[in-house]
Amino acid sequence: MRLAVIPGDGIGPEVVTEALKVLGEVVPAAEVTRYDLGASRWHATGELLPESVLGELREHDAILLGAVGDPTVPSGILERGLLLRLRFELDHHVNLRPARLYPGVRSSLAEPGEIDMVVVREGTEGLYAGNGGLVRKDTPNEIATEVSVNTAFGVDRVVRDAFRRASERPRRHLTLVHKTNVLTHAGSLWSRVVEEVSLQHPEVTVAYQHVDATTIHMVTDPARFDVIVTDNLFGDILTDLAAAVTGGIGLAASGNLDVTGRNPSMFEPVHGSAPDIAGQGLADPTATVLSVALLLDHLGKHEAAKRIEASVAFDLATRDHSAPGATHAIGDRLAALVSSNTRTA
């Protein structure tokens, strides 16, 4: 297994170190190459993602990313120039974000119920297409536009993927989230594609919900959701909310998938670089460890993935959540659990 690792900024390197520790227990032979991309490279050289590096990244089986973003870099530079550029260049059209409330984890909700959902967020279109502009900047007549671009091709492939995932889950339920009553054009396309693909999946029950109403259900009855399929921006918003009600973004994993396998998929925690707590051993590496489980699952190493997830579940059920330990201590604990699970497996 050839793995490219982009530790990135802030707490990125810290959580990646622990995740690789855990990975080492299940795939000791993994060949890891680190790529120094992010704020410090940009400051030093002005580079965000050189073509040569992008070319090298393509030669790997998967990419593990810590976090990018730094207060010393103007907003949008690293996000658009590095993180989103990777997602777009590598055609990561399925942004997979499970949200599960593990036993032992306290939700911010008074009555969370049993939360176990997967958000399938489109990853290469919508308002993330970078299609917009400024006219008459800095005048009283300035206009700023942002265009949400949705194609039948792009919507179809992510909706198909979501149905496939729904059909493999016990509840076989899929919710399309959009805002069809206002965004009537994009909403029409998304609705028609879901209707069409649903004909091939009679085993999956389908629901529709407006994005605003979805946020209500996320905090009043999140257990209703099984698979959610939605566009890039709604997915961005809803997955942070879903993470918040399942114990926080310290636990939320994600995969940016090219499900065709043509490009390496990229796995990263949903959280950002958290510069305020960087370098202090305060970051919880669990989200990154769970992202490694998604990575292994994607590469067909289902048993190894299950072992990591089971170890995380055990740790979350038994840890003292008021004092979960330092970053490296959590990593050590998870690595030890995985190692003993591996030996007994």
Place this chain on the structure above:
Amino acid sequence: MRLAVIPGDGIGPEVVTEALKVLGEVVPAAEVTRYDLGASRWHATGELLPESVLGELREHDAILLGAVGDPTVPSGILERGLLLRLRFELDHHVNLRPARLYPGVRSSLAEPGEIDMVVVREGTEGLYAGNGGLVRKDTPNEIATEVSVNTAFGVDRVVRDAFRRASERPRRHLTLVHKTNVLTHAGSLWSRVVEEVSLQHPEVTVAYQHVDATTIHMVTDPARFDVIVTDNLFGDILTDLAAAVTGGIGLAASGNLDVTGRNPSMFEPVHGSAPDIAGQGLADPTATVLSVALLLDHLGKHEAAKRIEASVAFDLATRDHSAPGATHAIGDRLAALVSSNTRTA
């Protein structure tokens, strides 16, 4: 006071009846004209908002709206053709949505804290501009676009309004919510306008937060928010979430304001027409009653507004929330409270 009332669909007429009952206690001389707009008119005549009706509506001091939307009407028709058309034709650029956790009301959050915020949502631009289209519909090469339109004029006036409101509140804090790291053009405009207007309001502290992170704080620390200013779509999403953590949309009021006073402002509950519970006396009219308080406040009748809000607060603090009573019973109770408050005032 000349008031136009649009009861609308579903539970709209029921909650409006109760709200007018309460209004009658503080402004017995209010002259009320009802306008029959919504699903049934559309079914009967194909009309959504005839020019003549729009002209008549303009002659009023304010508009009270129940709810529009019905499952028998294709999604988007009533929303775009009636509700949004009213907001756009009457230049309702400030969509005002307070969210307060009243004593006695149970939040869906485990530890809500003291929530008392106002979301100032832009109401006439953004992705609601209706600027989009479909190309090659029903072919594999279909494209659907939606354009977010933001103007210096439109952003400036709503940001100014938000600062003014923040400066009149005890905490004097304003949070701009956007997604500047991805929507770099619109984000740049919004950020620059906030920075510029903030120079005229040194008494207001200013924060910025990405919309995704905002949903996290809405469920982990909503008490941090005082005034939020944001665009049309983010405001739509966040106000449903804010309502959900402050007792639900049964309590959430809103005002669609033309703050210049050139057009009548329109007041409505945040909730929709709830066709599933329509006609059964199950709807809580409180959100509409609180919308009447916003209406009175907007028309300068601050004492009357306060009396209604105080009566609602008293009722919420003392009601049996597991059995709040039928729609008309809640209306009767609130009217009686307002009446006795009025006599002792």
